[in-house]
Amino acid sequence: MAEKGDSSAIGAETTSMAEKETPSMTEKEASSATGEETSSMAEERKSSAVGDETDLEKVVEFGKSEMKLNQTVGLGRGDGDRAFLDVQPVILGSGQNWLNDGNLKCAMVDRVLVELLLEKLSSSLPDQNEAAKDLQLLTKAKPSCREAFSKLNDAISRLLSPLSLTKVESNPELQEDLITTVLNILTDDHNKHLVGGHPRAIPLLTESMKYGTDETRRNAIAALVSLSALDLNKFIIGSSGALAPLLEVICVGHPLAIKEAASAICSLCKVYENQDKFTKIGAVKIILQKIKEGILVDELLGVLAVLSTHNDAVEELGDPDTFQYLIDIKRNTASEIARKNCIQILFNVSMLEKPSFGDEKKKSRRVI
Numbered sequence: 361m362a363e364k365g366d367s368s369a370i371g372a373e374t375t376s377m378a379e380k381e382t383p384s385m386t387e388k389e390a391s392s393a394t395g396e397e398t399s400s401m402a403e404e405r406k407s408s409a410v411g412d413e414t415d416l417e418k419v420v421e422f423g424k425s426e427m428k429l430n431q432t433v434g435l436g437r438g439d440g441d442r443a444f445l446d447v448q449p450v451i452l453g454s455g456q457n458w459l460n461d462g463n464l465k466c467a468m469v470d471r472v473l474v475e476l477l478l479e480k481l482s483s484s485l486p487d488q489n490e491a492a493k494d495l496q497l498l499t500k501a502k503p504s505c506r507e508a509f510s511k512l513n514d515a516i517s518r519l520l521s522p523l524s525l526t527k528v529e530s531n532p533e534l535q536e537d538l539i540t541t542v543l544n545i546l547t548d549d550h551n552k553h554l555v556g557g558h559p560r561a562i563p564l565l566t567e568s569m570k571y572g573t574d575e576t577r578r579n580a581i582a583a584l585v586s587l588s589a590l591d592l593n594k595f596i597i598g599s600s601g602a603l604a605p606l607l608e609v610i611c612v613g614h615p616l617a618i619k620e621a622a623s624a625i626c627s628l629c630k631v632y633e634n635q636d637k638f639t640k641i642g643a644v645k646i647i648l649q650k651i652k653e654g655i656l657v658d659e660l661l662g663v664l665a666v667l668s669t670h671n672d673a674v675e676e677l678g679d680p681d682t683f684q685y686l687i688d689i690k691r692n693t694a695s696e697i698a699r700k701n702c703i704q705i706l707f708n709v710s711m712l713e714k715p716s717f718g719d720e721k722k723k724s725r726r727v728i
Contacts, residue, residue, distance in 0.1 A: 467504040474498065474508040478518040485531070488522050492537035495519070499544035510550035516558045523564050529571035536576040539568050543579045546586040555583075556593035566602040574614055581609065581620040588627040598634040604641055611646055615656060622659040626666050635670045643667060644676040652685075661689075661701035668708040678709045 477498070480491035498505040509515040522531075523538055542565070545551045555561045568580035584602060587593045597603075606628075609621040625643070628634040644667060647660050667673040677683065683706070690702035 467507070470498075470502055470504040471508040471511060474505055474515070475512055478512070478515060481518060481522055489531070489534050489537075492522070492534050492541070495541045496537040496544065499541050503547075506545045506548045506551065509545045510548060510554060516551075516554050516561060520558070520560055520564055524560055527571075528564060528567040532573050532576070535568060535572050536579070539565070539572070539576050539583065540579050543583045543586065546583060552587055552590050552593065556587050556590060556596055562587070562597055562600045562602060566600060566605055569602075569605045569609060574617070577609070577613070578617050578620055581606070581617060581624055585620060585624045585627055588624060591631070594628055594631045594634060598628060598631060598637060603628070603634065603637050607638065607641060607643055607646060610643075610650060610660075618650070618656055619659055622656065622663050625663050629663075629666045632670075635667060635673070639667060639670050639672045644673050648682065648685075651689075657689075657693075658695055658697040658701070661698050661705070665701045665704040665708075668705045671712065674709050674712045677705060678712065683709060 474495070477491045477495050480487050481495075483491075495505075499509075509519070519538060519541060522534060528535055542555060542561070546555060562584070565580045565583050568576050569584075570577075572580070584597060584606070588597060606621045606624055609617050610625075613621060625638060629638060644664065647663055647667075651657050651660050651664075664673075664677065668677055677686070686702050686705055690699055690706070693699055693702070
Protein backbone atom coordinates (compact mmCIF):
# COMPACT_ATOMS: atom_id res chain seq x y z
CA MET A 361 0.00 0.00 0.00
CA ALA A 362 2.85 2.34 0.82
CA GLU A 363 4.45 1.60 -2.54
CA LYS A 364 1.16 2.30 -4.26
CA GLY A 365 0.88 5.63 -2.40
CA ASP A 366 4.43 6.53 -3.33
CA SER A 367 3.77 5.67 -6.94
CA SER A 368 0.66 7.81 -6.93
CA ALA A 369 2.58 10.73 -5.45
CA ILE A 370 5.33 10.36 -8.03
CA GLY A 371 2.75 10.30 -10.81
CA ALA A 372 1.11 13.45 -9.51
CA GLU A 373 4.47 15.19 -9.29
CA THR A 374 5.34 14.17 -12.84
CA THR A 375 2.01 15.48 -14.07
CA SER A 376 2.61 18.76 -12.24
CA MET A 377 6.06 19.15 -13.80
CA ALA A 378 4.64 18.48 -17.23
CA GLU A 379 2.04 21.16 -16.68
CA LYS A 380 4.78 23.62 -15.70
CA GLU A 381 6.85 22.77 -18.77
CA THR A 382 3.95 23.26 -21.15
CA PRO A 383 3.72 27.08 -20.65
CA SER A 384 7.49 27.27 -21.01
CA MET A 385 7.29 25.73 -24.46
CA THR A 386 4.44 28.06 -25.31
CA GLU A 387 6.52 31.08 -24.28
CA LYS A 388 9.39 29.86 -26.43
CA GLU A 389 7.10 29.46 -29.40
CA ALA A 390 5.60 32.89 -28.71
CA SER A 391 9.07 34.39 -28.49
CA SER A 392 9.99 32.79 -31.80
CA ALA A 393 6.81 34.11 -33.37
CA THR A 394 7.47 37.57 -31.95
CA GLY A 395 11.01 37.48 -33.35
CA GLU A 396 9.69 36.58 -36.77
CA GLU A 397 7.11 39.35 -36.51
CA THR A 398 9.75 41.89 -35.41
CA SER A 399 12.00 40.86 -38.29
CA SER A 400 9.09 41.22 -40.67
CA MET A 401 8.26 44.66 -39.29
CA ALA A 402 11.89 45.74 -39.63
CA GLU A 403 11.88 44.65 -43.26
CA GLU A 404 8.66 46.59 -43.83
CA ARG A 405 10.13 49.73 -42.24
CA LYS A 406 13.28 49.39 -44.32
CA SER A 407 11.19 48.98 -47.45
CA SER A 408 9.07 51.97 -46.44
CA ALA A 409 12.16 54.13 -45.85
CA VAL A 410 13.51 53.23 -49.28
CA GLY A 411 10.12 54.02 -50.74
CA ASP A 412 10.03 57.41 -49.02
CA GLU A 413 13.45 58.29 -50.39
CA THR A 414 12.36 57.22 -53.85
CA ASP A 415 9.25 59.37 -53.51
CA LEU A 416 11.36 62.37 -52.55
CA GLU A 417 13.64 61.87 -55.51
CA LYS A 418 10.61 61.75 -57.80
CA VAL A 419 9.25 64.99 -56.39
CA VAL A 420 12.43 67.05 -56.27
CA GLU A 421 13.62 66.12 -59.74
CA PHE A 422 12.28 69.06 -61.58
CA GLY A 423 12.71 67.78 -65.10
CA LYS A 424 9.75 68.86 -67.16
CA SER A 425 9.29 65.33 -68.42
CA GLU A 426 8.73 64.04 -64.86
CA MET A 427 6.84 66.78 -63.06
CA LYS A 428 4.38 69.56 -63.68
CA LEU A 429 2.99 72.00 -61.14
CA ASN A 430 -0.67 72.81 -61.40
CA GLN A 431 -0.31 75.75 -58.99
CA THR A 432 2.49 77.71 -57.40
CA VAL A 433 3.59 77.13 -53.83
CA GLY A 434 3.26 80.16 -51.58
CA LEU A 435 3.13 81.20 -47.98
CA GLY A 436 0.23 82.91 -46.34
CA ARG A 437 1.78 85.63 -44.21
CA GLY A 438 0.20 86.11 -40.83
CA ASP A 439 0.97 88.77 -38.27
CA GLY A 440 4.02 88.60 -36.04
CA ASP A 441 6.65 85.96 -36.62
CA ARG A 442 4.40 83.09 -37.72
CA ALA A 443 4.42 81.81 -41.26
CA PHE A 444 1.52 79.66 -42.39
CA LEU A 445 2.16 77.22 -45.18
CA ASP A 446 -0.29 77.08 -48.03
CA VAL A 447 0.86 73.93 -49.76
CA GLN A 448 -0.63 73.47 -53.21
CA PRO A 449 -0.76 70.02 -54.81
CA VAL A 450 2.36 68.77 -56.57
CA ILE A 451 1.30 66.63 -59.52
CA LEU A 452 3.70 64.17 -61.12
CA GLY A 453 3.59 63.43 -64.81
CA SER A 454 1.63 60.28 -63.99
CA GLY A 455 -1.12 62.45 -62.51
CA GLN A 456 -0.55 61.19 -58.96
CA ASN A 457 -0.86 63.82 -56.23
CA TRP A 458 1.99 63.00 -53.84
CA LEU A 459 1.24 65.58 -51.19
CA ASN A 460 -2.46 64.89 -50.82
CA ASP A 461 -1.91 61.14 -51.00
CA GLY A 462 0.17 61.41 -47.83
CA ASN A 463 3.25 59.81 -49.36
CA LEU A 464 5.60 62.52 -48.15
CA LYS A 465 6.51 63.23 -44.56
CA CYS A 466 6.69 66.76 -43.19
CA ALA A 467 10.47 67.16 -43.57
CA MET A 468 10.29 65.88 -47.13
CA VAL A 469 7.52 68.34 -47.96
CA ASP A 470 9.63 71.16 -46.54
CA ARG A 471 12.53 70.13 -48.74
CA VAL A 472 10.23 70.25 -51.75
CA LEU A 473 9.03 73.72 -50.74
CA VAL A 474 12.58 75.00 -50.40
CA GLU A 475 13.49 73.47 -53.77
CA LEU A 476 10.53 75.18 -55.42
CA LEU A 477 11.42 78.54 -53.92
CA LEU A 478 15.08 78.23 -54.92
CA GLU A 479 13.92 77.51 -58.46
CA LYS A 480 11.77 80.62 -58.29
CA LEU A 481 14.81 82.76 -57.41
CA SER A 482 16.03 82.29 -60.98
CA SER A 483 12.79 83.68 -62.40
CA SER A 484 11.53 87.26 -62.87
CA LEU A 485 12.25 90.02 -60.34
CA PRO A 486 8.74 89.93 -58.79
CA ASP A 487 9.08 86.16 -58.41
CA GLN A 488 12.52 86.60 -56.85
CA ASN A 489 11.16 89.08 -54.31
CA GLU A 490 8.30 86.77 -53.39
CA ALA A 491 10.50 83.68 -53.15
CA ALA A 492 13.11 85.50 -51.03
CA LYS A 493 10.44 86.65 -48.59
CA ASP A 494 8.99 83.15 -48.36
CA LEU A 495 12.41 81.59 -47.77
CA GLN A 496 13.14 84.11 -45.04
CA LEU A 497 9.86 83.26 -43.29
CA LEU A 498 10.22 79.51 -43.77
CA THR A 499 13.78 79.31 -42.48
CA LYS A 500 12.89 81.42 -39.48
CA ALA A 501 9.90 79.25 -38.57
CA LYS A 502 10.93 75.69 -39.48
CA PRO A 503 14.16 73.87 -38.56
CA SER A 504 13.50 71.29 -41.29
CA CYS A 505 13.59 74.06 -43.90
CA ARG A 506 16.94 75.24 -42.56
CA GLU A 507 18.22 71.67 -42.72
CA ALA A 508 17.00 71.36 -46.31
CA PHE A 509 19.80 73.65 -47.51
CA SER A 510 22.37 71.01 -46.55
CA LYS A 511 20.42 68.32 -48.44
CA LEU A 512 19.60 70.01 -51.75
CA ASN A 513 22.06 70.32 -54.61
CA ASP A 514 23.86 73.66 -54.91
CA ALA A 515 21.35 75.32 -52.57
CA ILE A 516 23.73 78.03 -51.30
CA SER A 517 24.71 79.12 -54.81
CA ARG A 518 21.09 79.34 -55.88
CA LEU A 519 20.15 81.29 -52.74
CA LEU A 520 22.89 83.85 -53.37
CA SER A 521 22.54 84.03 -57.14
CA PRO A 522 20.27 87.14 -57.25
CA LEU A 523 22.87 89.07 -55.23
CA SER A 524 25.75 87.78 -57.35
CA LEU A 525 24.35 89.00 -60.66
CA THR A 526 24.13 92.70 -59.82
CA LYS A 527 25.18 95.19 -57.17
CA VAL A 528 24.32 93.72 -53.82
CA GLU A 529 22.33 96.79 -52.73
CA SER A 530 20.42 97.33 -55.99
CA ASN A 531 17.27 95.73 -54.52
CA PRO A 532 17.33 96.47 -50.76
CA GLU A 533 14.27 94.38 -49.90
CA LEU A 534 15.51 91.34 -51.80
CA GLN A 535 18.97 91.77 -50.28
CA GLU A 536 17.57 91.97 -46.75
CA ASP A 537 15.46 88.82 -47.16
CA LEU A 538 18.30 86.78 -48.65
CA ILE A 539 20.90 87.89 -46.09
CA THR A 540 18.40 87.17 -43.31
CA THR A 541 17.82 83.71 -44.80
CA VAL A 542 21.57 83.08 -44.71
CA LEU A 543 21.59 84.07 -41.04
CA ASN A 544 18.61 81.80 -40.33
CA ILE A 545 20.10 78.68 -41.90
CA LEU A 546 23.37 79.05 -39.96
CA THR A 547 21.72 77.59 -36.87
CA ASP A 548 22.36 74.27 -38.64
CA ASP A 549 26.03 73.28 -38.23
CA HIS A 550 26.20 71.61 -41.64
CA ASN A 551 25.24 74.92 -43.21
CA LYS A 552 28.05 76.69 -41.34
CA HIS A 553 30.49 74.50 -43.27
CA LEU A 554 28.68 74.98 -46.59
CA VAL A 555 28.32 78.77 -46.33
CA GLY A 556 31.84 79.27 -44.94
CA GLY A 557 33.33 77.27 -47.79
CA HIS A 558 31.28 78.93 -50.53
CA PRO A 559 33.46 81.34 -52.55
CA ARG A 560 30.79 84.06 -52.78
CA ALA A 561 29.09 83.85 -49.40
CA ILE A 562 31.51 85.75 -47.14
CA PRO A 563 32.29 88.43 -49.77
CA LEU A 564 28.54 89.05 -50.16
CA LEU A 565 28.12 89.26 -46.38
CA THR A 566 31.02 91.71 -46.28
CA GLU A 567 29.43 93.90 -48.97
CA SER A 568 26.13 93.75 -47.09
CA MET A 569 27.84 95.12 -43.98
CA LYS A 570 28.61 98.26 -45.97
CA TYR A 571 25.54 98.60 -48.18
CA GLY A 572 21.91 97.93 -47.41
CA THR A 573 19.30 98.60 -44.77
CA ASP A 574 20.25 98.72 -41.08
CA GLU A 575 18.62 95.32 -40.66
CA THR A 576 20.64 93.90 -43.55
CA ARG A 577 23.89 95.20 -42.09
CA ARG A 578 23.19 93.81 -38.64
CA ASN A 579 22.17 90.43 -40.01
CA ALA A 580 25.25 90.25 -42.23
CA ILE A 581 27.48 90.85 -39.21
CA ALA A 582 25.47 88.38 -37.12
CA ALA A 583 25.98 85.81 -39.89
CA LEU A 584 29.75 86.32 -39.64
CA VAL A 585 29.52 85.84 -35.87
CA SER A 586 27.68 82.57 -36.41
CA LEU A 587 30.12 81.40 -39.08
CA SER A 588 33.10 82.19 -36.85
CA ALA A 589 31.96 79.54 -34.37
CA LEU A 590 33.96 77.14 -36.57
CA ASP A 591 37.74 77.58 -36.34
CA LEU A 592 38.20 77.00 -40.06
CA ASN A 593 35.77 79.81 -40.82
CA LYS A 594 37.74 82.17 -38.56
CA PHE A 595 40.69 81.80 -40.93
CA ILE A 596 38.49 82.11 -44.03
CA ILE A 597 36.83 85.29 -42.75
CA GLY A 598 40.19 86.74 -41.69
CA SER A 599 41.54 86.24 -45.21
CA SER A 600 38.44 87.49 -47.00
CA GLY A 601 38.75 91.23 -46.49
CA ALA A 602 35.98 91.35 -43.86
CA LEU A 603 38.10 92.70 -40.98
CA ALA A 604 38.40 96.33 -42.11
CA PRO A 605 34.62 96.64 -42.76
CA LEU A 606 33.95 95.24 -39.28
CA LEU A 607 36.20 97.90 -37.80
CA GLU A 608 34.44 100.51 -39.92
CA VAL A 609 31.16 99.46 -38.30
CA ILE A 610 32.77 100.12 -34.89
CA CYS A 611 33.66 103.62 -36.13
CA VAL A 612 30.40 104.79 -37.62
CA GLY A 613 27.78 102.07 -37.19
CA HIS A 614 24.49 102.02 -35.35
CA PRO A 615 24.91 100.89 -31.70
CA LEU A 616 23.17 97.58 -32.43
CA ALA A 617 25.50 96.99 -35.37
CA ILE A 618 28.50 97.98 -33.23
CA LYS A 619 27.46 95.38 -30.66
CA GLU A 620 27.34 92.66 -33.34
CA ALA A 621 30.68 93.81 -34.76
CA ALA A 622 32.26 93.65 -31.30
CA SER A 623 31.04 90.06 -30.93
CA ALA A 624 32.46 89.20 -34.35
CA ILE A 625 35.87 90.71 -33.55
CA CYS A 626 36.04 88.91 -30.19
CA SER A 627 35.27 85.60 -31.87
CA LEU A 628 37.66 86.12 -34.79
CA CYS A 629 40.50 87.20 -32.49
CA LYS A 630 40.64 83.77 -30.91
CA VAL A 631 42.91 83.14 -33.89
CA TYR A 632 46.27 84.90 -33.49
CA GLU A 633 46.49 85.83 -37.18
CA ASN A 634 43.28 87.84 -36.90
CA GLN A 635 44.50 89.55 -33.72
CA ASP A 636 47.58 90.61 -35.64
CA LYS A 637 45.55 91.96 -38.56
CA PHE A 638 43.11 93.90 -36.39
CA THR A 639 45.99 95.46 -34.44
CA LYS A 640 47.79 96.51 -37.61
CA ILE A 641 44.71 98.27 -39.04
CA GLY A 642 44.30 100.39 -35.91
CA ALA A 643 41.69 98.53 -33.88
CA VAL A 644 43.04 99.62 -30.47
CA LYS A 645 42.94 103.34 -31.25
CA ILE A 646 39.46 103.17 -32.79
CA ILE A 647 37.99 101.14 -29.94
CA LEU A 648 39.53 103.37 -27.27
CA GLN A 649 37.96 106.40 -28.93
CA LYS A 650 34.50 104.83 -28.90
CA ILE A 651 34.93 103.91 -25.23
CA LYS A 652 35.82 107.52 -24.43
CA GLU A 653 32.61 108.54 -26.21
CA GLY A 654 30.72 106.27 -23.82
CA ILE A 655 29.47 103.90 -26.53
CA LEU A 656 29.00 100.24 -25.53
CA VAL A 657 31.80 100.45 -22.97
CA ASP A 658 31.33 96.93 -21.60
CA GLU A 659 31.41 95.27 -25.02
CA LEU A 660 34.32 97.29 -26.39
CA LEU A 661 36.42 96.78 -23.27
CA GLY A 662 35.82 93.08 -23.89
CA VAL A 663 37.33 93.47 -27.37
CA LEU A 664 40.36 95.27 -25.91
CA ALA A 665 40.77 92.49 -23.36
CA VAL A 666 41.03 89.99 -26.22
CA LEU A 667 43.43 92.18 -28.21
CA SER A 668 45.58 92.85 -25.14
CA THR A 669 47.20 89.44 -25.47
CA HIS A 670 49.00 90.73 -28.57
CA ASN A 671 52.34 92.48 -28.15
CA ASP A 672 51.64 95.42 -30.46
CA ALA A 673 48.24 96.05 -28.88
CA VAL A 674 49.75 95.98 -25.41
CA GLU A 675 52.31 98.59 -26.39
CA GLU A 676 49.48 100.93 -27.35
CA LEU A 677 47.54 100.15 -24.20
CA GLY A 678 50.70 100.65 -22.15
CA ASP A 679 50.87 104.32 -23.06
CA PRO A 680 50.88 106.17 -19.68
CA ASP A 681 47.74 108.20 -20.40
CA THR A 682 45.85 105.17 -21.71
CA PHE A 683 46.98 103.04 -18.80
CA GLN A 684 45.80 105.66 -16.31
CA TYR A 685 42.49 106.01 -18.16
CA LEU A 686 41.86 102.27 -17.80
CA ILE A 687 42.71 102.46 -14.09
CA ASP A 688 40.17 105.27 -13.68
CA ILE A 689 37.48 103.20 -15.40
CA LYS A 690 38.22 100.28 -13.10
CA ARG A 691 37.92 102.48 -10.02
CA ASN A 692 34.84 104.43 -11.01
CA THR A 693 32.65 102.12 -13.09
CA ALA A 694 29.49 100.62 -11.67
CA SER A 695 29.68 97.78 -14.20
CA GLU A 696 31.23 94.55 -12.98
CA ILE A 697 31.83 93.50 -16.59
CA ALA A 698 33.78 96.70 -17.33
CA ARG A 699 35.75 96.29 -14.11
CA LYS A 700 36.78 92.72 -14.94
CA ASN A 701 37.77 93.63 -18.49
CA CYS A 702 39.89 96.54 -17.25
CA ILE A 703 41.64 94.29 -14.75
CA GLN A 704 42.38 91.79 -17.53
CA ILE A 705 43.79 94.50 -19.81
CA LEU A 706 45.92 96.05 -17.07
CA PHE A 707 47.23 92.65 -16.04
CA ASN A 708 48.21 91.77 -19.61
CA VAL A 709 49.97 95.11 -20.06
CA SER A 710 51.84 94.71 -16.79
CA MET A 711 52.94 91.18 -17.64
CA LEU A 712 54.25 92.03 -21.09
CA GLU A 713 57.82 90.94 -21.61
CA LYS A 714 59.65 93.31 -23.91
CA PRO A 715 61.40 91.53 -26.78
CA SER A 716 65.17 91.65 -26.72
CA PHE A 717 66.93 94.39 -28.68
CA GLY A 718 67.12 93.61 -32.37
CA ASP A 719 64.36 91.00 -32.25
CA GLU A 720 62.13 91.99 -35.15
CA LYS A 721 59.56 89.27 -34.60
CA LYS A 722 57.29 90.13 -31.70
CA LYS A 723 55.30 87.23 -30.36
CA SER A 724 52.00 87.33 -28.58
CA ARG A 725 52.00 86.53 -24.87
CA ARG A 726 48.71 84.98 -23.82
CA VAL A 727 47.90 85.37 -20.14
CA ILE A 728 45.24 83.01 -18.81
